[in-house]
Amino acid sequence: MFFQKEIETMKRPEIEALQLERLRRMVDYCYNNVPFYQERLSKAGITSGDKIKVLSDIQYIPFTTKDDIRDNYPFGLMAVPMKDIVRIHASSGTTGKPTVGVYTKADIDRWSDFVARIVTAAGVTAEDIIQISFGYGLFTGALGLHFGLEKVGATVIPASSGNSEKQLMMLRDFGVTGLVATPSYALYLGELVRESGYPKEAYGKLRHGILGSEGCTEEMRQRIEENLGINVTDNYGMTELTGPGVSGECEYRCGLHFAEDAFLPEIIDQDTLEHKAPGEAGELVVTTLMREGMPVLRYRTKDITRLNYEPCRCGRTHVRMDKVMGRTDDMLIIKGVNVFPSQIESVLVATEKVGPHYQLVVRKKNYMDNLEVKVELIDASLLESFGELEKVQRTIHDRLKSVLGLETKVTLVEPKSLERFQGKAKRVLDLRNQPEER
């Protein structure tokens, strides 16, 4: 099923011709309407879109970073007068000011198309009843999915996040067929469904899980699918670029199809800033090709992924990106080793008898980095002997060692003692600049 079949199945040369034309127009648009870009582009010698002869000339355009967006808070990158803006979103910054996104009427309409494409690719139709358990508000996730799903004709329940009992009640009583949530919240709801005392059939209409806004490992996905009886698809996007809908998985789940007519992706080496060879992993850089309210040239997403240009079995020709492997900034460097929380999560989810929630604590001990992995013990049958408990600890330790190449301290904690997150999970506590514990 396609939402915009002609666009989604264009041949590669046609896509590239369209991208080149739109990129040149976008350069002119930014140059003429955003003083920040005019200055940047002038310095780089790109005073008009005509300077871009071929797509690869994009390499001469300067990057835009998160700091650039922050420095221009709130409306410094806006390309149209405020009267043409119909909506403002913002993403919560963990540090400092939020990242603001502004949208014209055409932006909202196109954004809904992008989301409609990915939910259709995931199998959602006008027959579906979808519960959106993302927090509403300034966050792009909830309203982004909301408008896209309505565009497809699906019935939308704007449940927002929190009040999990009520969430379950709606899932049962409204005959919900699909859930939109973060993976960690879906995992939590799945646990509650198991404990809710209702037979699984009470949730039997559930089929789709459109999960996004944070990472989800293969193992975590399986667990969510088992507990909720759904088929989970991943999607990708961010306020800086518009919101969800930048890319999303089709039914074959072999990469996230990029909306290439509107977003031009590149993969660079995060240190040298050079292009990576096709198929190599690196930092994703995206240029918006159609955005009016807040166009962005070569935005460094800090997400690490790979691009695959092979057409997909589903018939879509737009490039597929791998699930995000990690972020350049949530990558922890411990004793010189690169560690992504997602690697640790995949080990824990695959380990029996412990819960999928975890917390990572990094501290200095004797001037050395020390990683502690806290995980919840959920299976009481292990209490018969210390040996069994220690075996679980040792198994996790050994698996982590083989995955990370690093010694860790594994601590079992009581069930439900680790915080449950309804938004982006914050699972890392880095205490390395704190005084050492003695």
Added chain:
Amino acid sequence: MQIQQLSVFVENKPGRLAEITEVLAAANIDIRAISVADTSDFGILRVIVDKPKEAIETLKEHGMTVSLTNVIAVGVSDHPGEFSRAVRLLADTGFDMEYMYAFISRDKGRAYVIIRTNNGQKAAETLQENGFDILSPETIYNM
């Protein structure tokens, strides 16, 4: 002749043990015997109470990881060699002891030992056949 013991997973953090026993006290549950084994990170609290079913409900309601296990309670008279005779007997008849702990009874001159072995029912019978006093659940719960 086995009795039910609760095993509770306890994180090693200040006051946790007190919190757990307070939960039991608040539910009007009396502790008959108690033992804590721990490593630097966590411990397993083993308790024998007068109302094991209610105790496990209450602890679970408070979000704790708890299990019920069958153990045997042996009465041992207070003269030298009596306890080692029991342990020797179990070892020689092929039972593996996983853990044990003792408590003193109100009756003068007697101690009780809680033993967890494989094949507990058979172990209890063996001890009984050799003259040891095996306590019934009722005796322990109503003590």
